[in-house]
Amino acid sequence: MKKVTIGDLIARKNREKIVMITAYDALFARLFDDYADMILVGDSLNMSFGGKNETIGLSVDEMIYHAKAVQMGAKRAFLVVDMPFGAIYSKKVALKNCIEIYKKTGCDAVKIEGGSEIKGIVKALSQNGVGVMGHIGLKPQLSRKEGGFKVAGRDEESAKKILDDALELELAGARLLLLEGIPSELGKKITNSVKIPTIGIGAGSDTDGQVLVWSDAFGFYDEFKPKFVKRYMxxxxxxxxxxxxxxxxxxxxxxxxxxxxxxx
Structure with missing residues (x-):
C-alpha cells in the first residue's frame, strides 16, 4: 500500500478525518498499519508499559529503540516520534537529538511539546529538513510542574494563549499540531484558524483527526481511564x-x- 505522506495529510484537512494511534513495537505497529493513517511512538510508553505515573524519564536512546521497532512493522502509516523530556532544552541540543532520531528511525516527523516559547526550535528544525508536529494544550511533560494532568484553556486568557501558540508554531514551520486536553470549542477554533492538520486527544470531534494511546483504547491499561478515552475492547x-x-x-x-x- 502507498505510504502516507505529509502531503496526503494536509490534503485531507477539512475533508476526511485522520486516524492516529500509538505503538511501541513492530508487532502492534504491523497490526495497526492497515487502518491507521499515523502512528505515534509516544512517551506514553513510560506509563503504559514502564509502570510510571508520568511520561518524564525516557531517554533519546530509548525512543530510538522503540521507534526503530515500530518502523519495522509500519510500512504505510505516517510515523511520528515523541521527543522525550529534556531533549530540546536548547536549539543546539534539539537539532542534535531530533536529527539523530530522524536519521536512525526513518520517522516522518518528531513531536515536541510547547508553545510560542519553542518557535525558534521549530523553525531551526524545519529549516534543517526535520518534520515537526507541535503539541499544545495539556502537556504531559509538565505534569510534575503543574501538579498533575489538567485540562487546559478553560478560561479566556489561557484559551487565547493556546490559540496564539498554534498560530506561532504553524508560522515557525510545524506541519501538524496535536491538541490535548482542551475544551472542544477551542479545538474547533484552532482547527479553523490554521492551515495544517490538527490531531485531537481530548479536544473534541472538530479536529482534523484523533489519536489514542493503544493500551487505553483497547483496555490493556485499566488502572486509570481519562474521560476522553473510549475502550473498544x-x-x-x-x-x-x-x-x-x-x-x-x-x-x-x-x-x-x-x-x-x-x-x-
Whole structure:
C-alpha cells in the first residue's frame, strides 16, 4: 500500500478525518498499519508499559529503540516520534537529538511539546529538513510542574494563549499540531484558524483527526481511564482469562497434548 505522506495529510484537512494511534513495537505497529493513517511512538510508553505515573524519564536512546521497532512493522502509516523530556532544552541540543532520531528511525516527523516559547526550535528544525508536529494544550511533560494532568484553556486568557501558540508554531514551520486536553470549542477554533492538520486527544470531534494511546483504547491499561478515552475492547481481562486457561492446562497436564508434540 502507498505510504502516507505529509502531503496526503494536509490534503485531507477539512475533508476526511485522520486516524492516529500509538505503538511501541513492530508487532502492534504491523497490526495497526492497515487502518491507521499515523502512528505515534509516544512517551506514553513510560506509563503504559514502564509502570510510571508520568511520561518524564525516557531517554533519546530509548525512543530510538522503540521507534526503530515500530518502523519495522509500519510500512504505510505516517510515523511520528515523541521527543522525550529534556531533549530540546536548547536549539543546539534539539537539532542534535531530533536529527539523530530522524536519521536512525526513518520517522516522518518528531513531536515536541510547547508553545510560542519553542518557535525558534521549530523553525531551526524545519529549516534543517526535520518534520515537526507541535503539541499544545495539556502537556504531559509538565505534569510534575503543574501538579498533575489538567485540562487546559478553560478560561479566556489561557484559551487565547493556546490559540496564539498554534498560530506561532504553524508560522515557525510545524506541519501538524496535536491538541490535548482542551475544551472542544477551542479545538474547533484552532482547527479553523490554521492551515495544517490538527490531531485531537481530548479536544473534541472538530479536529482534523484523533489519536489514542493503544493500551487505553483497547483496555490493556485499566488502572486509570481519562474521560476522553473510549475502550473498544476489554483487553486486560481477555489476557487474564487466556493466561488463566494456559496456566490451568499446564498444571493439569492438558497442554501440550499430542496435537502439539513432535513425532519421530
Amino acid at each position: 476489554d483487553g486486560a481481562n481477555l489476557i487474564r482469562e487466556a493466561m488463566k486457561n494456559y496456566a490451568d492446562e499446564v498444571r493439569n497436564i492438558k497442554f501440550p497434548s499430542s496435537q502439539y508434540e513432535y513425532t519421530k
